[in-house]
Amino acid sequence: MRLRVTFAKLNALRYTGHLDLHHIWERAARRAELLLAYSQGFHPQPKISLASALPLGFSSRCEVMDMRLSEEIPLDGLKERIQAAVPSGLQILKVESVDEKLPALQTLVAEAEYEAVLTEPADGSTLKQQVAEMLGASSLPRERRGKSYDLRPLIGQVHVVETPQGSIHLTMRLSAREGATGRPEEVLDHLGIPADTVRVERTRLIFINESIE
Amino acid sequence: MLTPEQIEAKLDRILLKVQKPGRYVGGELNITVKDWETATTKVALVFPDIYDIGVSNVGLKILYDQVNQRADSLAERAYVPWLDMEALMREHGIPLYSLESKRPLSAFDLIGFTLPYETLYSNALNALDLAGIPVRSAERDEEHPIVIAGGHSTMNPEPMHAFIDAFVIGEGEEVIHDILDVLQAHASRADRLLALAKVPGVYVPKFYETFYLDDGTVSHIETLVDGIANPVVKRIVAKLPPPPTKFIVPNIDIVHNRVTVEIMRGCTRGCRFCHAGMITRPVRERTVEEVVNAADTAIRATGFEEVALLSLSSSDYTNILELVTAVGEKFQGRQLNVSLPSLRIESVSIDLMDKLRQRRTAGFTLAPEAATERMRRIINKYISDEDIINTTREIYARGWTTIKLYFMIGHPSETLEDVQAIADLCKRVLAEGRKVIGWKAKLNAGVSTFVPKSQTPFQWVSVDTRERILEKQALLKRELYRDRNIKLSLTDPDDSLLEAWLSRGDRRMSEVVYTAWKNGAKFDAWDEGRKPEIWKAAFDQHGLDIDFYTARQRRTDEVFPWEHITAAVRKNFLFQDFRMSLEGQIRVDCRQNCFACGILPTFSNMRRENPGEGWKCPDVKSPAKKINVELPVVGD
Numbered sequence: 001m002r003l004r005v006t007f008a009k010l011n012a013l014r015y016t017g018h019l020d021l022h023h024i025w026e027r028a029a030r031r032a033e034l035l036l037a038y039s040q041g042f043h044p045q046p047k048i049s050l051a052s053a054l055p056l057g058f059s060s061r062c063e064v065m066d067m068r069l070s071e072e073i074p075l076d077g078l079k080e081r082i083q084a085a086v087p088s089g090l091q092i093l094k095v096e097s098v099d100e101k102l103p104a105l106q107t108l109v110a111e112a113e114y115e116a117v118l119t120e121p122a123d124g125s126t127l128k129q130q131v132a133e134m135l136g137a138s139s140l141p142r143e144r145r146g147k148s149y150d151l152r153p154l155i156g157q158v159h160v161v162e163t164p165q166g167s168i169h170l171t172m173r174l175s176a177r178e179g180a181t182g183r184p185e186e187v188l189d190h191l192g193i194p195a196d197t198v199r200v201e202r203t204r205l206i207f208i209n210e211s212i213e
Numbered sequence: 214m215l216t217p218e219q220i221e222a223k224l225d226r227i228l229l230k231v232q233k234p235g236r237y238v239g240g241e242l243n244i245t246v247k248d249w250e251t252a253t254t255k256v257a258l259v260f261p262d263i264y265d266i267g268v269s270n271v272g273l274k275i276l277y278d279q280v281n282q283r284a285d286s287l288a289e290r291a292y293v294p295w296l297d298m299e300a301l302m303r304e305h306g307i308p309l310y311s312l313e314s315k316r317p318l319s320a321f322d323l324i325g326f327t328l329p330y331e332t333l334y335s336n337a338l339n340a341l342d343l344a345g346i347p348v349r350s351a352e353r354d355e356e357h358p359i360v361i362a363g364g365h366s367t368m369n370p371e372p373m374h375a376f377i378d379a380f381v382i383g384e385g386e387e388v389i390h391d392i393l394d395v396l397q398a399h400a401s402r403a404d405r406l407l408a409l410a411k412v413p414g415v416y417v418p419k420f421y422e423t424f425y426l427d428d429g430t431v432s433h434i435e436t437l438v439d440g441i442a443n444p445v446v447k448r449i450v451a452k453l454p455p456p457p458t459k460f461i462v463p464n465i466d467i468v469h470n471r472v473t474v475e476i477m478r479g480c481t482r483g484c485r486f487c488h489a490g491m492i493t494r495p496v497r498e499r500t501v502e503e504v505v506n507a508a509d510t511a512i513r514a515t516g517f518e519e520v521a522l523l524s525l526s527s528s529d530y531t532n533i534l535e536l537v538t539a540v541g542e543k544f545q546g547r548q549l550n551v552s553l554p555s556l557r558i559e560s561v562s563i564d565l566m567d568k569l570r571q572r573r574t575a576g577f578t579l580a581p582e583a584a585t586e587r588m589r590r591i592i593n594k595y596i597s598d599e600d601i602i603n604t605t606r607e608i609y610a611r612g613w614t615t616i617k618l619y620f621m622i623g624h625p626s627e628t629l630e631d632v633q634a635i636a637d638l639c640k641r642v643l644a645e646g647r648k649v650i651g652w653k654a655k656l657n658a659g660v661s662t663f664v665p666k667s668q669t670p671f672q673w674v675s676v677d678t679r680e681r682i683l684e685k686q687a688l689l690k691r692e693l694y695r696d697r698n699i700k701l702s703l704t705d706p707d708d709s710l711l712e713a714w715l716s717r718g719d720r721r722m723s724e725v726v727y728t729a730w731k732n733g734a735k736f737d738a739w740d741e742g743r744k745p746e747i748w749k750a751a752f753d754q755h756g757l758d759i760d761f762y763t764a765r766q767r768r769t770d771e772v773f774p775w776e777h778i779t780a781a782v783r784k785n786f787l788f789q790d791f792r793m794s795l796e797g798q799i800r801v802d803c804r805q806n807c808f809a810c811g812i813l814p815t816f817s818n819m820r821r822e823n824p825g826e827g828w829k830c831p832d833v834k835s836p837a838k839k840i841n842v843e844l845p846v847v848g849d
Contacts, residue, residue: 011240012235012238012239012240012241012464013240013464015228015234015235015237015238015464015465016235016464016465017235017465019466020235020464020465020466023466023470024464026516026518027462027515027516027517027518028516029516030512030516030517030518030547031513031514031515031516033513036548038548044548046548056229056234057228057229057234085516086242087240087241087242087462087464088240088242089240089464119225195229196225196226196227196229196230197226199225
């Protein structure tokens with residue numbers, strides 16, 4: 001049975017990385033008494049896959065994971081059972097059963113949306129101007145971990161939102177395809193926003209079969 | 214004092230700049246977060262090393278549960294930040310805080326350190342400083358928490374006497390409640406410390422004074438107030454309470470991701486080098502049923518993939534075969550590892566491990582400790598070479614490709630021939646392994662350096678000098694580095710020497726600890742923290758000689774700095790055992806024959822009230838005396 005779980009990753013769990021999250025799920029499954037399927041071989045690994053790695057420090061309202069079970073179980077009450085077994089920063093939003101034959105979850109992700117809340121005062125109109133320039137550029141050459149790449153094609157949309165309370169948010173839609181991932185912190189860095197003055201949350205994962213509005 | 218909200222806001226700004234920020238945020242499964250306002254007594258439990266090491270500590274887990282089970286108290290946790298985080302915390306004015314409620318440690322009533330080993334001392338000082346609490350006990354006043362410490366290294370508390378208000382000697386499960394009661398019954402710091410000093414098993418250094426002879430050794434130790442114990446006798450529990458099962462499950466990877474169930478406390482083997490074996494007597498066992506149920510409950514509560522059945526000597530657990538069979542059946546097919554440390558070198562051990570093998574085959578670990586018959590008699594751990602060869606051959610034959618052998622160098626009177634024998638034995642074991650499984654056979658030799666500890670038969674002996682240790686290690690490297698299927702690991706001599714002077718230090722040593730910490734000593738057990746030159750300078754500054762504490766054979770009539778503390782094993786017994794070691798005499802397992810080490814007379818009432826199989830000491834049949842002789846008479 002292939003279970004698809006949609007969940008939020010919040011609070012302290014922002015500081016838990018992608019690999020550690022796999023362990024959290026393996027243990028949560030054991031606590032929930034779900035019989036995880038394991039790979040064969042000398043070091044059997046649980047069959048858990050996460051749609052898209054979330055950078056350390058980001059919260060998320062839309063993480064998606066597939067886990068394979070070695071048994072068929074009813075979905076009734078399963079969401080509550082899983083919720084009771086996970087640490088406090090995980091909120092289970094949806095549990096569904098999906099076709100075993102679907103391609104791997106990671107290959108299905110197309111784009112991701114993020115919301116970045118600036119924690120320091122900033123000038124909204126200047127920022128809007130910068131964003132417009134960024135989106136108007138035909139290429140944005142950048143370097144990351146010693147490799148140069150073009151950030152521009154990885155950016156879908158970026159909007160600057162000023163709230164009535166005077167705080168500033170940026171919403172972004174970035175590519176999230178395997179091997180072509182737009183990173184919010186790269187966009188923020190291009191805009192000159194230091195990483196420690198912003199809180200980023202992933203708000204939506206868009207899959208390739210979803211219509212893009 | 215910063216509020217939790219202020220601390221969290223400051224943390225948000227720095228956490229992404231440090232390695233593994235998950236160490237500093239809490240929020241793990243199975244933590245207890247109680248209402249701050251309704252708890253009368255708030256306790257911060259501190260493991261003075263990083264989260265990755267501290268979070269799985271069972272001793273603190275026991276105390277965490279004990280305190281949180283009380284309606285009137287709460288316990289939260291703190292660990293020391295790694296170097297990168299400490300620098301940022303100091304830069305941003307963030308005090309050391311608890312993970313549960315993010316409150317500064319100075320907001321708590323009681324701070325409890327566990328000090329299982331001496332190399333944590335500098336970190337404990339640093340933790341206090343980072344919490345904004347005066348490091349010296351004498352400089353704390355009414356607004357500061359009471360600072361207590363326990364753990365194996367506090368069997369000689371003196372090198373830390375200037376920094377810790379009260380030490381718990383022995384087991385903490387019951388005494389923690391006495392301590393909380395004292396805090397609730399008394400308001401002022403002075404009243405609290407005096408009342409704590411009268412609790413059996415609690416040592417409050419300010420009420421004792423040490424006098425020295427001209428040669429620097431101790432003349433005697435006096436009490437400064439009436440009604441406090443001298444010696445302070447360790448506390449024990451008559452029966453091991455139910456083991457903790459709701460282990461905290463970290464959200465990041467740590468050193469030991471596992472459930473630990475203590476199957477037995479204490480050891481009857483009497484290995485003369487073994488501090489734990491001498492100070493954790495008497496042996497008390499849990500029943501098979503209790504262990505299996507606890508392991509099962511804990512796995513359900515945590516989801517961990519490993520269970521460790523903990524004791525000092527698993528093979529000596531009375532119903533070990535039954536236990537292993539029951540555990541093996543219980544966890545069959547559940548993708549779990551069960552580890553069983555400290556097995557005797559005999560083929561039965563392989564049968565035991567075979568029953569537990571499931572998920573993957575790790576190495577098989579054995580600890581011969583020494584490689585010549587003479588040495589084995591001296592340390593009272595007698596195994597023949599033939600037993601070792603036969604057992605290891607069988608281990609290879611049954612499918613383990615790696616065997617790990619633990620040895621120690623630096624046992625009393627050890628010669629280079631004894632060290633050579635370690636190398637020879639390793640080669641012989643591997644050669645036998647090759648006959649069975651060919652070139653797949655591997656051997657890991659872990660050779661540590663013996664450090665004499667207080668309250669053991671070897672408390673009189675000298676530790677090897679740095680040069681001597683290096684000479685012995687060079688021999689081992691020369692002999693064993695050539696074979697690429699042998700992996701040799703050695704302890705840095707600077708680490709061993711630091712442990713050596715701290716473990717048998719006197720009160721004057723606390724100034725050395727203070728100065729070393731002031732000059733930057735911390736994380737002494739880490740490669741990143743090792744700073745022997747700082748420690749040497751601190752000795753010089755205080756006019757003390759390192760060799761006096763390390764490379765010196767103690768006089769037979771010497772009064773030790775820890776003479777006013779006892780693990781209830783008599784000094785006479787230890788001395789007799791030391792004499793026997795000089796003559797190469799073995800003392801057999803005391804389950805076969807009681808040697809009157811001192812435990813039974815000290816705890817006779819306790820034993821009388823708990824007869825039968827739970828303890829491995831003989832039953833006490835004599836009628837109870839009218840006066841309670843177990844513990845010092847407590848004044849009002």
